[in-house]
Amino acid sequence: MKGTRALYAALAALYLASCTTEGTEGSDDTEGTVEPAQSLDEVFKEAADTYDVPVDLLKAVSYVETRWNAVTGEDDELGRPAGNGVFGLWGENLAKGAAAAGLDEETVRTSTPANIQAGAARLAELAAEQGVTGSDLMAWQPVLAAFAQTDDVDARGAYVTDVLGVLAGGASSTAEDGTVIARIAAHGDITMPEPITIAAGSTDFAGAIFRSSPNYNSRNGSAVSLVVIHSCEGAYAGCWGWLRNSAAQASAHYVVNESGSEVTQLVREANRAWHVAAAYNCAYAGNTQCSKNGVSVNNFSVGIEHAGFASQSSWSNGIIEKSAKLSCDIAKRHGVPRDRNHIVSHGQLQPYNRTDPGPNWPWSHYITRVREICGDASGGGAGSIIVDSNNANNDQNVAKLELAGTWTASTNVAGYYGTGYYFANTASVSQPATFKFKLASAGARTVDVWYTAATDRATAAPFIAYNANGTEVGRKTVNQTTNGGKWVTLGTYNFTAGWNSVALSRWTSSGTVVIADAIRIR
Secondary structure (H helix, E strand, O other), X not given: OOOHHHHHHHHHHHHHHOOOOOOOOOOOOOOOOOOOOOOOHHHHHHHHHHHOOOHHXXXXXXXXXXXXXXXXXXXXXXXXXXXXXXXXXXXXXXXXXXXXXXXOHHHHHHOHHHHHHHHHHHHHHHHHHOOOOOOOHHHHHHHHHHHOOOOXXXXXXXXXXXXXXXXXXXXXXXXXXXXXXXXXXXXXXXXXXXXXXXXOOXXXXXXXXXXXXXXXXXXXXXXXXXXXXXXXXXXXXXXXXHHOOHHHOOOOOEEEOOXXXXXXXXXXXXXXXXXXXXXXXXXXXXXXXHHHOOOEHHHHEEEEEEOEOOOOOOOOHHHHHHHHHHHHHHHHHHOOOOOOOOEEEHHHHOOOOOOOOOOOOOHHHHHHHHHHHHOOOOOOOOOOEEEEXXXXXOOOOOEEEEEXXXXXXXXXXOOOOOOOEEEEEOOOOOOOEEEEEEEOOOEEEEEEEEOOOOOOEOOOEEEEXXXXXXXXXEEEEEOOOOOOOOOEEEEEEEEOOEEEEEEEOOOOOOOOEEEEOEEEEO
């Protein structure tokens, strides 16, 4: 085995080499050079080789924990310490993993190479305790169960199943700039456990799995009039497993997994779950329901936890879609208005010590989807389509972004839609950002655009609309130095069935940048 300090230095050098950029970061109201995403495949391989852990197992555990996001967890969300790094390390996994790797805990929390090294060292330590060696991935199941850090037997089993599922199906993550962050090929030799059978009518939300938590009490007749969105600050199985533990003294009504493929119900909606440790203040919710000021939020709310972290860079389209269906279902059954004053974030209600679900939760898209699923005509309209600059946030069956030429991903200027945006220098070239959307039938549709405004933006950014035949149906220039952070209407155009598009051209006055963030078709 290499010396741990020498290995850390080598891994850090490898990682930092992939981060090298030219130029400097821009000021708060302009664009500078943005760091590219970093590939982690070689960093995982070095750590796996050093600690004799199968590299795909190492990657799969990290993927289950954080989707390969280098996260900074928030303490006390679930009454347990926060996880950090691409392994979401906390508790014994953090302390013993750092010790086994010969590194201090703060370095492991903040350095991606050190975090991967500590994760590998911890898995190797657990494997040695249980006499597991070799490349047979199925043999590592007891190690995975121990790494899950939960006393809940069902949760340990579910965690193992989640890791095996990643190994069986493979996984890949690509940054907005095209960099492959990491990749796992599918392993056809993995044997998956039988799926859980769900009894009809066993939960308030159809298709959810009921995993009862003891952490609840009576609403004492209070009606539900609020839905609260949370992030677990951890992986799915660990989240619901902990919330079933009486020691947690916390719960939620629901937990949605990372892909949106599974929902756990912990507490019946008729009962009071313990998910917000604050009294209601209507000033945090658009001055609505002010008669409830000073009342515990838990008395009249339904809480939805989401596997993941407030600090992660994006949320999958799957989790957003499933959560939107769940919020719509709750809102319909309880008569809750579908708006940002009645479907709110935990951080919104408790801004002094909470941020979850974090700045990258796509609120505008989320509320639009809740309304569409519920059949509402307001706030975007039933049948509207939003095309985000991050394709991970799009339903790519009907919405996607295509880039030509050099565009740079950024979050430098606040007010962006979703998880960020792209910018490009203006030039006399035909290299647009093209927002594509699929319509089932021809008709006139209104197009709105979202962007961040700043002094270095183009004053006449050209947006050109095309129908599915590639025929131009309209165009408009937009002054992107003003009116940022909201929907700005381009116009109403006659589109055809199929893949239509709105292209943002770079061909305008030189010396500025154009911003490709999001469009809405309604």
